[in-house]
Amino acid sequence: MAKFLPLLAALVFAFFALSAPAAAQQSGPAAAPTATIDRHELPPIGTPQGAFDPQKATAAYLAQVSGTARERSDAYFEGHDEVLPFVDALYMIAICGLVLWFRVSAALRDFAVRQTRSRFWQASLYVGPMILILAVATFPLTLYESFFREKSYGLMNQTFLAWFKDQLIGLGLLLIIGLIALTILYAIIRRAPRTWWVWCAAVAIGFSAFGTMIEPVVIAPLFNHYSPLPESPLKTDILRIARGEGIPADNVYLVDASRQSDRISANVSGFMGTTRVTLNDNLLHKGTHDEVLAVLGHEMGHYVLDHALWGLVLGGLVIVLTFGFLQGAFGGLANLFGGNWDVREVSDPAGFPLLVALFTAFSLLMTPVNNWITRSAAIQADMFGINAVRKPDAFSSVVLKLANxxxxxxxxxxxxxxxxxxxxxxxxWEMMRWKAQHLDDPDIKAGPVSPQ
Ligand SMILES: [Zn+2]
Known part of the structure; x- marks a missing residue:
């Protein structure tokens, strides 16, 4: 355990040390790390110089969110996506360390052993209470991050009771899924003490495919109401574009996301037979007709390009790496501290908090990899969307609305x-660059004028 804390601290430091000077130097869109070609070398083809400058248009759009609004959205994201994930991970690792060090975990294992001689049921008896202990111990952070902090940024629409009810439903799901998954995991470890990590990775990939498949039909409806998008000129336009891209027309849904939050969003969920495109009611109410189309173009991209499948394949590789790491690191740490913790081997459920701590640390380290996977897919979806919907200015203005x-x-x-x-x-910048290449197209010529 002690080995990981300095490593994580060093990483935290390195991330911030790297990002701070880069922020000061940033000059224009060419600095974006997603560039695969030098964008300065590619002037818009066939455009008279000075008529439309995509860089100026990008800067003018960005300038529309300034002052306190900009500071607020920067501060929200920096906390929510940059600092708090580290805090959460360090806190979880510390809790796991305490539970091991004070032998709470070993005591719970001994309790399970006294109840039954079956090692199968011992694992089940141990897992439920331990999940509850970890959930209760991390509740103060959950309460701050997903209720009070959201409320202070004006993103939370729920009362405390409604929020708490959602948390309880989530905990219930975690208990059911955790009990089944971990009982299976320990059964596999006992049968294959050396190669368990390969089999467990395979089962975890199967679970995640199954989870993705049932999510929109079984899990999401526990928290929100989903309905087919009501008939409207907007729906007609969405279906026209969707059919043009070969998407089954009845797969466009509306979700009452405003029940929980003010975030504008849409997504593609499901896998195989359950795949669907869903827009949330915040997008419907706060976005213009063209903005909704532009966002759904992006979602249709995820759908047509099979990103759910690619997510499972690439996410599956990350899962294999994760279990390989768990196998190696567990053995090393259990050799060093197993005596203090009264944890014998990986098949001993009392070692579960060590697996959780290692998983948490490794997932934190994999954040850039996981983000790279989803961001690469999102860039493809953006390009698909703009070519299907052809509304670069609507997409740009809705991007500004996402800035809350x-x-x-x-x-x-x-x-x-x-x-x-x-x-x-x-x-x-993607949108304005696309627009610069399509200035002579009749629909773009007749479309809105970008700010300059
Ligand atoms: Zn996306």
Whole structure:
């Protein structure tokens, strides 16, 4: 345990040391780390010089969110996406350390052993109470981060009781899924003490595919109401574009996300038979007709490009790496401290908090990798969307509306490490660059004039 804390602290330091000077130096959109070609070398083709400057247009869009509004959204994102994940991880590792050191975990294992001789049921008896202990211990942070902090930024629409009820439903789900998954995990470890990590990774990938598949039909409805998008000119336009892209037309849903929060959003969820595009009611109420279309173009991109499947494949590789790490690190640490913790081997459920701590540390280290996977998909979806919907200015203005919870103009390193979608800066630049290439198209010519 002690080995990991300095390592994490060093990483925290390195992340901030790297992002701070980069922020000061940043000059223009060319600094975005997503560039694969030097954008300065590619002037818009066939455009008279000075008629439309995509860099100026990008800067003019970004300037529309300034002053306290900009400071507020920067501060929200820096806390929510950059600092708090570290705090959460360090806190969880500390809790796991305490539970091991004071042998709470060993005592719970001994209790389970006294109840039954079956090692299968011992694992189940241990896991439930331990999940509850960890959930209660981390509750103060959950309460601050997902209730009070959200409220202070004006993003929370729930009363405390409604929020707490959602938390309880979440905990119930965690208990059910945790009990099943961990009982299976320990059964596998006992049967294959050396190669368990490969089998467990395979089962975890299966679980995540199954979870993705049932999420929109079983889990999401526990928290929100989903309905087909009501008939309207907007729906007609969405379906026209969707059908043009080969998307089954009945897969556009509306969710009452305003029940919980003020965030504007849309998403693609599900896998195989359950895949669907959903827009939230905040987007419907706060976005213009063209803005909704522009956002849904992005979501249709995720759908058509099979990003749920690619997410599972690439996420599956991360899962294999994670279990490989758990196998190696558990053995090393249990050799060093197993005596103090009364934890014998990886098949001993009392070692579960060590697995949780190692998983937490490794997931934190993998943040840039996971973000790179989702951000790469999002860039493809943006490009798909703009070509399907052809509304670069509507997409740019809705990106500004997303800025109530996303920092618009991060440093390149910050974007590389912390962003699961391109930053507002990168996205508006993508749109204006696209527009510069399509100025002579009749629909773009007749469309809105970008700020300059
Ligand atoms: Zn996306």
């Amino acid at each position: 919870y996303r920092k618009l103009d991060p440093s390149p390193w910050e974007e590389f490490i912390f962003y699961d979608h391109p930053s507002g800066h990168t996205r508006i």
